[in-house]
Amino acid sequence: MEVLLGVEALESGYGSIQVLWGSSLEVASNQCVVLLGVNGAGKTTLLKTIAGLLPARKGKITFKGADITGLKPNSRIAGGIGYMSELGIFPNLTVEENLKLGGYFRSEKDNRKRAGEMYEYFPDLRAYAKKMGASLSGGQRKMLGVAKTLMSHPGLVIMDEPSSGLSPKFVKKVIEVLKFLHEQEKLSMLIAEQNVSFLDFAQKIYILDKGRVSFDGDVQELKGNDTIRETYFGISR
């Protein structure tokens, strides 16, 4: 399989606090990867460093074979990395404006067509087109976040906890949508989560623990591994 995103021995952090201590991972084309880890494990730091919001202190990031470690965030986004933060949207702008910003560096015409497709995927959003992002329900906000990210036709979608703040019912729905998009748009995804519901949908799983990758493998391997089961789900039978 062709490697789309490569992260090698990445170190990063905030000010005097180092959070990542040499994390490596790979996302292949057309692959869904879930990055699991508890609060404070460094998931968001890792994603932000990949997007360029935080500088890499050591290590290397490649995308489609090219070294992007030193690029500015906007060049990385324009290069085909879509990023959905935990917040995901601009609450003080309308749904329409959110979508427009999602495709900021693409042509007006292209944006209009793409927005049309997004309204097809998420019919709810069309009704709210002129409303503020803040007026949407939690689930709808996540949908808008996904739609906004897809506006730029990214080759890879990075998501930071798409389940956060959602009730189990909506988490299920988000997963369904992502599954559908994965098939429909041949999307590659890197999803940071704590919610184990995302596991079944991942083709590959990394576990991040105190800024280091402590496990990589598929769901079967994860489920067969007792220590990890206990550490991360708490209850052993």
Added chain:
Amino acid sequence: MLKKIFPSLGVVLVVVAMFLGLPSIYSNQSFLFNLMLYLALAEGLNIIYGFTGYLPFGYVGFFGAGAYGSAIAVTLLHISPLWGVLWGGVAAVLIGIILIPLLRLSGAYFAIANLAASQALYYVVSNPALEKITQGPYGIDLSSVYNANAAYYALLGVLVFAMVLVAFIRNSDFGLCLLAIKEDRVTASLAGVNIVRARSIAWMLSAFVAGLCGAVFGWYSAVFYPSTVFSLDVSVFTIVFVLFGGIGTLAGPLAGALILYSMYNFIGISTPQYFQLFYGLLIIALVLFLPDGIASILRKGKVYVP
């Protein structure tokens, strides 16, 4: 603990010896007076800015309130000028109490609101409508009680008070509590600190020092105008001195005021714009390269700065 008090005590003694001895060597008393004035103001501003992080752009408001408070007490109530100095401090504290709600604002908002408060006070005091009390814009004449030498030593007393206050705060539990509030309000309040009370006390102490300074300044000047004792320059100079020296220490603001005010006096007084330019550039350079002042250079070399 004691180990740390001795250096502070040493600093205080050196400063006192300096201002007791210098008049017999150097005859320009007015320079020495103004130098002392800025040393004391710098320590006073240090109490609120250095230990709690509130930057009082309107610090001059307390200075002016002190000058007018004592002058009114002396001219209208016929109190002796030395007692008048205390009245000046009290007047500043009263203004401080009125302004306590401003402490609810953070960072730059507090600084601007405080600046506005000092301007408002200036316009009240200089208003011709209040001529009976404040003489309005026409200024105050204290020449009947003028005594330069007495004012000089009164100011030395104020300076000692300010230094001892800062040395005490720096080495006490109260200082620890102020630093804690500056660093993280939530953590401080979960350690049981009553934040509103602690910062209000620091605010009033800081106001008190400025008020005493303003009062002695009025006495020493004999004649002064609202535009002098409410001049924004007083705030600006004091802030620059404290920033340059290093906040939150006893010696930093003293060193800052000593170095910069001496330079100002020897080079700048004929054309103040040279100094305005110099201060402006200095502030920019400090923010960019040395935000913790010259004391931080020593601290990097593991030298204890009292």
Added chain:
Amino acid sequence: MNLFAYTIIAGVMYGIFFGLVGLGLNIVFGVLKMINLAHGDFIMLGSFLAYWLYTLLGVNPLLVIPIAVATFFLVGFPLYYAFVPRLLRSKDPEMLSFILFFGASQVIEAVIIFAFGNNQRSIPSDVFGSSGFVIFGQRFPIAWLITTLVALAAFGFVYWYLRHTRMGYATRAVMANRDEAMLSGIDVNRISAFVFCMGLALAAIAGVFSFFIIGSSSPSMGPELTTVSFAIIVLGSLGNPLGTILGGLIYGVAVMFMQSYFSSWADILPYVLLIAVMLIRPEGLVGKAARSA
């Protein structure tokens, strides 16, 4: 009744101009979350540019507008890149930028005094012709009308820029959430630099016309204008550029009323307004949230 009508109409025009005075400060705050404490000094610089061009070359103040915009964009970009990215990365951008811009304000004031001396300067108000105009039976100099129109045009431009241009969209995104904007592929630094320059240029335009409303210009008027601007944008709501016009109107009408009926207390007004609004409604009259401790 005559005085009342005059007060209201003059207050509205005065207020619209003061909206322009605060506008530049507010858009810079909106994008950078920094208070440009040298804002008033940039207004002063604009007024001296106009004064210099008028006395030396007889240039009409209206023609100074494009010159001012060009000059301040040329000055603004290097200023932005020299200071702002560094400040944004520092541990306390809000406070440090505040102090730094204060230093800048001292430098600007000193330099202008060197160049022009510490005197009041003015451009005669009949530069646009000596005819007056009449609204509701009240007569005003033509210079007031032109100033008001220029200020309204500036607000119109900012509205058009924010609502109908691609960069304007990006600007609103940066105002709403810097990180999220970056993640939408916006070059946040370029947008910020552009808006910073726009803020300076708007300040300069306010300066060009300040002669006709304030009367004269002096190198040391900066700090007072900054405080007034701050009062106006806090009234209107911080970070909402279009709200500034509301702040300006309230300020303008209030000042005119004070001058008409309690003239000796008029000077104190902006300061009291500022403190009152900050303590009672720190989020401004139309805004949502502001920082308080």
Added chain:
Amino acid sequence: MSHNGKRLLKVEGLVKKFGGFRALNGVSIDVCEKRIVGLAGPNGSGKTTLINVISGVYKPDGGSVEFDGKSIYRSPSHKIVHSGVNRTFQIPRPLAGLTVWDNVRLAAVYGCCEADKREIIRKALEIVQLDGLKDFISGGLTFAQQKLLGLATALATRPRLLLVDEIAAGLSHQELDWIAQMLLRISQTGVAMIVVEHHLGFIDTLTSDVVVMNAGANLFRGSIHEAAQNEEVVEVFLGR
């Protein structure tokens, strides 16, 4: 549900809104003297918000909070601390510029009324085994050490109720056991606790009394093993 001893904390129908979002939507919880209650629930269910409201970091918008028979609803944090409640933070927030000793000293001086401050500081540091690092600047400690420092500062105010927010997150297996033993020892000195944890296994080693929250409200109260059998609980944890 076991109710042994006097009821120390009584929270009823607590509501906390952020804008239009109800982070707490009528949650109730009570703790008896010297007991440990586990508080579990998925991310975003409001556990940390509940701790923040009880400890006065956030002001609630409805409901009631009583400690030792007196209302501490909307009291300022320092008063709540003085009445005998303290907490730790999930992401530790030490006073980074101060030494370990000064961090704890502040709490001992301002948070408790006992006379021998040195002894209190020394004991608090000894319990969390940070006594060897007392002169270190706390900003230089590791994440785990900063969490322990947070615990020591809370202990130095001599609380009768300690709210422990995800102290185990990001710790290794051995460290978990060690921390659990430490919390049990603290509990034996007569301190009641609410222990918030994502991780049910950790709670299991401390208590059998657990409250599960979901969407800002109570979902379940009972023993851990009942919780593991309860369909609703399993659903919010593992999804379906």
